[in-house]
Amino acid sequence: MRKKLMIVLGAALIAGCGTTGGPEQPGADVEDRSAKRVDGAQVKPVTADDQMGTALAATRQGELAKRSVFFDYDSYVIKDEFKSLVEAHARFLVANPKVKMLIQGNADERGSREYNLALGQKRAEALKKMLTLLGAREEQVEAVSLGEEKPRCSEANEACWSQNRRDDMLYTGEF
Amino acid sequence: MTAFSRAALALVLFALTFAARAQLTIEITGAGANRIPVAIADFAGEPGVARAVAMVVRADLERSGLFRLVEAGTPLAENAAVNFADWKARGADALVVGSVAPAANGRFEVRFRLHDVQKQASLGGLAYLMTAQQGRTTGHRIADYVYEKLLGEPGIFSTRIAYVVKSAGRFELQIADADGMNAQTALASREPIISPAWSPDGSRLAYVSFESKKPVVYVHSLATGKRHVAANFKGSNSAPAWSPDGGKLAVVLTKDGGSQLYSLNADGSGVVRLASSSGIDTEPFFSPDGQFIYFTSDRGGSPQAYRVPASGGAAQRITFEGSYNVTPRLSPDGKSMAFVTRNGGRFQLALMDLATRQTQILTDSDKDESPSFAPNGRMILYASEIGGRGVLAAVSSDGRVKQKLSVQAGDVREPAWGPFLKH
Numbered sequence A: 001m002r003k004k005l006m007i008v009l010g011a012a013l014i015a016g017c018g019t020t021g022g023p024e025q026p027g028a029d030v031e032d033r034s035a036k037r038v039d040g041a042q043v044k045p046v047t048a049d050d051q052m053g054t055a056l057a058a059t060r061q062g063e064l065a066k067r068s069v070f071f072d073y074d075s076y077v078i079k080d081e082f083k084s085l086v087e088a089h090a091r092f093l094v095a096n097p098k099v100k101m102l103i104q105g106n107a108d109e110r111g112s113r114e115y116n117l118a119l120g121q122k123r124a125e126a127l128k129k130m131l132t133l134l135g136a137r138e139e140q141v142e143a144v145s146l147g148e149e150k151p152r153c154s155e156a157n158e159a160c161w162s163q164n165r166r167d168d169m170l171y172t173g174e175f
Numbered sequence B: 001m002t003a004f005s006r007a008a009l010a011l012v013l014f015a016l017t018f019a020a021r022a023q024l025t026i027e028i029t030g031a032g033a034n035r036i037p038v039a040i041a042d043f044a045g046e047p048g049v050a051r052a053v054a055m056v057v058r059a060d061l062e063r064s065g066l067f068r069l070v071e072a073g074t075p076l077a078e079n080a081a082v083n084f085a086d087w088k089a090r091g092a093d094a095l096v097v098g099s100v101a102p103a104a105n106g107r108f109e110v111r112f113r114l115h116d117v118q119k120q121a122s123l124g125g126l127a128y129l130m131t132a133q134q135g136r137t138t139g140h141r142i143a144d145y146v147y148e149k150l151l152g153e154p155g156i157f158s159t160r161i162a163y164v165v166k167s168a169g170r171f172e173l174q175i176a177d178a179d180g181m182n183a184q185t186a187l188a189s190r191e192p193i194i195s196p197a198w199s200p201d202g203s204r205l206a207y208v209s210f211e212s213k214k215p216v217v218y219v220h221s222l223a224t225g226k227r228h229v230a231a232n233f234k235g236s237n238s239a240p241a242w243s244p245d246g247g248k249l250a251v252v253l254t255k256d257g258g259s260q261l262y263s264l265n266a267d268g269s270g271v272v273r274l275a276s277s278s279g280i281d282t283e284p285f286f287s288p289d290g291q292f293i294y295f296t297s298d299r300g301g302s303p304q305a306y307r308v309p310a311s312g313g314a315a316q317r318i319t320f321e322g323s324y325n326v327t328p329r330l331s332p333d334g335k336s337m338a339f340v341t342r343n344g345g346r347f348q349l350a351l352m353d354l355a356t357r358q359t360q361i362l363t364d365s366d367k368d369e370s371p372s373f374a375p376n377g378r379m380i381l382y383a384s385e386i387g388g389r390g391v392l393a394a395v396s397s398d399g400r401v402k403q404k405l406s407v408q409a410g411d412v413r414e415p416a417w418g419p420f421l422k423h
Helices: A002-017 A027-036 A048-060 A080-095 A113-133 A158-164 B003-018 B047-063 B084-089 B132-151
Strands: A068-070 A101-106 A141-147 A166-171 B024-030 B036-040 B067-069 B094-102 B108-116 B121-130 B160-167 B170-177 B184-189 B193-198 B204-209 B216-221 B227-231 B237-242 B248-253 B260-265 B281-286 B292-297 B304-309 B325-330 B336-343 B346-353 B359-361 B369-373 B379-386 B389-396 B402-407 B411-417
Touching: A068 A080, A080 A113, A101 A113, A113 A141, A113 A166, A113 B193, A113 B237, A113 B248, A113 B281, A113 B325, B024 B047, B036 B047, B036 B132, B047 B067, B047 B094, B047 B108, B047 B132, B094 B132, B108 B132, B121 B132, B160 B193, B170 B193, B170 B204, B184 B204, B193 B237, B193 B411, B204 B237, B216 B237, B216 B248, B227 B237, B227 B248, B227 B260, B248 B281, B260 B281, B281 B325, B292 B325, B304 B325, B325 B369, B336 B359, B336 B369, B346 B379, B369 B411, B379 B402, B379 B411, B402 B411
Parallel strands: A101 A141, B036 B067, B036 B094, B237 B281, B389 B411
Antiparallel strands: A068 A166, A101 A166, B024 B402, B094 B108, B108 B121, B160 B170, B160 B411, B170 B184, B193 B204, B204 B216, B216 B227, B237 B248, B248 B260, B281 B292, B292 B304, B325 B336, B336 B346, B346 B359, B369 B379, B379 B389, B389 B402
């Protein structure tokens, strides 16, 4: 449910504000804040999971809350308008090496389901390649495809298909 | 139990098995040019059971589009004297007569005989011992017998089909008889299920399920409901195809980057790469002799059908016309290849004669997908769309006979026609 909401929010942000997002909130800052909460004689126990949770909270705000990259027909090229978004996610992955990302590639409905699965895979791998070139570790990111099976929009027209030709980025706990 | 109450019980049991549990209805939308006129008399004996068995035989033969039913009138037992001149006058080339008699333990003995009216000769007959619930099965077997005797090729009325129904955000992998009846759900999921593939012995299905947020290949034993993961590597796992001996699966994995062909044992062990390309290789399908794997690849710039030796090796391109030819599926005799071609923005089912490379477009629809041959090669089952809703359709390999299979409240897609069952 939360994932769905975020994806919808992400889409709304992209549709509404174009390419620029709010001020970035790198994950490292968030981790620092939790470390500073030690005061006086009181020691608040912090588990690794909590640190992960705190880090992941950053992915639900600002630029990092945008999780989708859209593609042209029959294309796997990450368009310029999504480069700053991909860079923000790459920075977050570099700063939080324990966090993992699942990229789900998608395709529009036209043609064979299995071939569309392969097209979605190409899109997911294109995004993964860009993230790893920007410093994310290979093991940190898994590229998979949902093909035409999970359309965001289900009408048979270009406006709708363009929303289905996309990659969605999911972080640890969301998949 | 008196004879009367036994017959009444049989009738009730039949009514129950006949209740349309499946809701997969088949409509004939085209028929063969020269349909054989055949009369199926009501069988003599236990009235309810006898009538029901004869009904199944009639429906099967008529649905094939290759027979025309001739009105048969009163019940005739298999040993009754046949007035051939009379049947000839009614226009029947063949006549089926039979009987149903009570047997031990509440079972029934069904006997039938097929007559060639022109030659005024018996073409043979059989006897089956069955329970009241097996009336449909027996009817399908009789229809298979009649079909084979009159057409010289095995009938497919006793086979089963698999398909996926999507309704209200739920996906069900269902198995039904070839006539759409007796649908049973093998797997229900909130996530998509695609690419079901029958094991050659008909006992298992391989398929792709997205239940773990990514495509994973499973092998599922239908009788026990037990299933196991056959391929779950990093990345996507999809497009399972059985080798003809049932020992291996060809699959598409992306673990080494890109969608590429691999082979593995049905238990998931022994992964071997089959081909290499910088593009997409997918939709593998074994030739019936097991020598080649046909597949879709965009290595030449657009998706086309190719084949490689099943043991691996150099790929050979099969389709050249057009810019989108996908899902190559060989006929059971290995002589022709069904595939989906994009034809002016419409996705249609095509058939290529592999010896001459001549191609014929078999359908006139827009969104045809996932062709699957009947095990006798006569019909090709495929997915299509009517009014925005997924339906299944079947077309004969000569393009003449056409059927539409639909469910009332849902999308049907991803059909796979099962193999002949040994019995």
